[in-house]
Amino acid sequence: MVATSNSIGNSSGGVRVRFAPSPTGYLHVGGARTALFNWFFARRQGGTMILRVEDTDVERNRPELVEGILDGLRWLGVDWDEGPYFQSQRLDLHRAAAEKLAASGAAYFCDCPPEKYAGGDAVEETDDAKKEAGPRRVTRCACREGKAGLSVRNAAIRFRVPLGTTTKFDDAVFGPREVANEEIEDFVLLRSPKDGQEIGAPTYQLSAVVDDIDMRITHVIRGSDHISNTPKQALLYRALGATPPVFAHVPLILGPDRTRLSKRHGATSVGSYRDEGFLPEAFRNFLALLGWSPGEDAQFLRTLEIVARFSLEGVSRTNAVFDRAKLEWFNTEYLQKLPIDDLLPAVQAELERARLWQPEWAKEKREWFSKTVDLLRPRTRLLPDFSTWARAFFSDSFEYNPQAREKFWKDERLGSMLGKLADALVALPEWNHDACDHVLRELAAAEGVKAGLLINATRVAIVGQAVAPPLFETMVVLGQRPVVNRLRRAVEALGARIPPGETRGN
């Protein structure tokens, strides 16, 4: 066992999983999916979710990024029961483990230059001749057998991989695996001390295993890029006297060109999807189905349903391409199908962001707000649509969409007709769908034009868009006074379009 003095973890059994990001960048979609799978599994099993920040790489760490990663997780709806723990604060535990391994002979001091190991095909430090012949072997240097004159003071500690045998582990996704130990290099546990340092820094392999043991992790769910590291870790577990956890490697997420998802493919950070106005639950649903299948045809799965069905058996072994079009489809599904009360807070946040929000919409005019959002949502794709495309529903200050004017304000008679429509509407004693419908169609008949001409022109006049909900429902939520005012404003806009004294051809 590892030192228990500053041990974490409780004594109760049950599933314990962790998400362990390193703060070298933002939370990206691959990490988010890994976090999500851990979380689904923990929640499904009634287990414990632990967050651990793997910040052992002093060179690349950016501590200021940690908060952003946590924000991304919170937005995703991934919560954790323990942590965040920081590996940088647990170095003593890791070092103690390395020294213990060195003392027991499971590890050894090595002062060879790193370049010797990099590239990995130095057969033996002595003869170059053998490089050409035969299959390449993993580097084993003389330090392994106790090199003479070795200065322990500035040496690294390497794990002494036991030769002549094989290392096995079971993967819940990929099945049983076995590798010959000859293929496993004597990886570094503790880096050589930097100038002025008393003792070196632990590596990922060491820290991860020591912490997983100490935190009593039962299931390591992580990206399949770690599958090749796993034999090393299995070896470490045993050398430290611990039983390896269940490993579950989930396939990687690829860009449309089938290479690993990266900045080149555009937005890869979770934050950018939040900023674009995706709903977290839609994003979760999309990510859940990338590399996992419930085994039936269901696509639209609320989070609770996913948790209820999640199992490691359903995880795929094939890397998956991130398909933005499908993500957008999920978002429109949620925009349309969510119980309206679940959607309202998200729309409110969007309107607040756009400085369009009126507090009364959450109080005495809540009913109106709910109806309006419900009317708008079938035509929205992203949250900002509510404050841009649908701006006229929440503000008197809006502009006429140029394409809409072009398309529906062509007819020269429109100026006078919209004026007459305003006059007729202002006289209406009751403001409802049928009354508006009746007035407009009467006018169209009297003018000898199709109702559609007037309907489309009116739509542009009152909401500024060519695309909007059905007109009479729109008029009802907007209200009588605003509709009349907007029609009169449109009459002016239409009049201004044609300079006085000038006739216009077709």
Add this chain to the structure above:
RNA sequence: GGCGAUAUCGUCUAAGGGUUAGGACGUAGCCCUCUCAAGGCUAAAAUCCGGGUUCGAAUCCCGGUAUCGCUACCA
């Protein structure tokens, strides 16, 4: 180069010896219609290649190919 994994419509996937190989996204068309969506209907679209095993293979085995991963004193 070495080691490993993976391979079903363009994409995500279902089927794990016997199915017209199913669903979803996207695409195309039709219906609906006051715009545009939504919705409904329809269509095109796949078992990487080659060998085996078997009465029968997408499914099991072998080889090839492709892709991805690892091959750091990064994580």
